[in-house]
Amino acid sequence: MFRRYLSSGVIMLMVLLLAGCGTPEPAQPVDLEAIKAQLDAGQVSEALTALEAAVKQEPENAEAHFLLGVAYFKTGAYEKARETFNRTLELDPARAAAVHHNLGALAIQLEDLDTAVAEFQASLALEPDDPDTHYQLGAAYLLQALPADENAAPLQEKLELARAEFTRALELAPGKAEVLVGMGNAYLLEGDITQATAYLEQAVAAAPEMPEALFGLGRIYALTGNVEQAREMLERCLAANPPQSWAEQAQELLQQLGD
Numbered sequence: 001m002f003r004r005y006l007s008s009g010v011i012m013l014m015v016l017l018l019a020g021c022g023t024p025e026p027a028q029p030v031d032l033e034a035i036k037a038q039l040d041a042g043q044v045s046e047a048l049t050a051l052e053a054a055v056k057q058e059p060e061n062a063e064a065h066f067l068l069g070v071a072y073f074k075t076g077a078y079e080k081a082r083e084t085f086n087r088t089l090e091l092d093p094a095r096a097a098a099v100h101h102n103l104g105a106l107a108i109q110l111e112d113l114d115t116a117v118a119e120f121q122a123s124l125a126l127e128p129d130d131p132d133t134h135y136q137l138g139a140a141y142l143l144q145a146l147p148a149d150e151n152a153a154p155l156q157e158k159l160e161l162a163r164a165e166f167t168r169a170l171e172l173a174p175g176k177a178e179v180l181v182g183m184g185n186a187y188l189l190e191g192d193i194t195q196a197t198a199y200l201e202q203a204v205a206a207a208p209e210m211p212e213a214l215f216g217l218g219r220i221y222a223l224t225g226n227v228e229q230a231r232e233m234l235e236r237c238l239a240a241n242p243p244q245s246w247a248e249q250a251q252e253l254l255q256q257l258g259d
Contacts, residue, residue, distance in 0.1 A: 030054040032063055039067065044074045062092035066099070073106060081106055097126035101133050108140060116140040131173035138165030138182055145189060154189045162186050177207035184216055196220055204233070211242030215250055227257050 035054065038047040051068040058064055069084035082103065089099045104119030120137035124130065138161075145158035163186050169179040184199035197220050203213035218233030234250045242250065
């Protein structure tokens with residue numbers, strides 16, 4: 001074995017050069033809990049910036065990639081979200097159920113319902129008792145039940161699949177408001193106003209400020225001629241800061257109901 005010896009003069013020169021350049025500050029560890037708190041608080045832009053830096057600093061950190069995928073999803077960067085979730089799966093296959101769930105939600109946003117159904121089914125194969133995934137799968141089936149022709153009947157097979165998933169979700173999480181809304185919408189699509197009303201009233205009771213529950217119930221009250229109740233629900237929906245499309249529909253319904 002050969003050893004190389006540096007003269008004291010060369011060693012001294014290296015020390016001086018290093019001293020002149022300065023010692024770089026060590027990177028601070030990534031605080032994913034703080035970043036997750038930003039995401040939960042709706043500070044998505046700040047969280048996104050922090051997470052992009054985090055995955056550069058710790059490229060093998062599966063949790064950082066997963067949260068980055070969520071941030072991309074929340075900002076509408078769906079292709080980046082898909083790539084990041086798939087990278088999460090490569091880094092940590094144990095996260096497969098959560099990744100498939102999120103890929104399903106992403107597919108719904110892209111109106112790729114067949115892919116959404118397949119992803120939610122893959123998630124449930126790994127975690128069969130997750131109520132959120134049963135709900136999301138039911139929502140995908142419900143969207144598939146919508147006929148291409150608005151004057152045609154909904155696809156009954158898809159409606160039954162949707163109700164089955166909503167039923168299972170309610171067994172696992174009784175009173176879960178979004179599932180009650182889904183069940184109400186399924187019955188409304190089928191034309192069963194009584195059942196639709198019952199489920200949506202339960203949803204509003206469980207979540208009095210949920211825009212989708214308020215809008216759905218307001219629409220049913222309008223259809224059945226309960227003008228005052230319809231107006232109350234729609235005004236509460238608008239006060240709850242709903243998505244723009246719902247706000248526009250709620251305002252249109254209120255105009256139709258008159259003063």
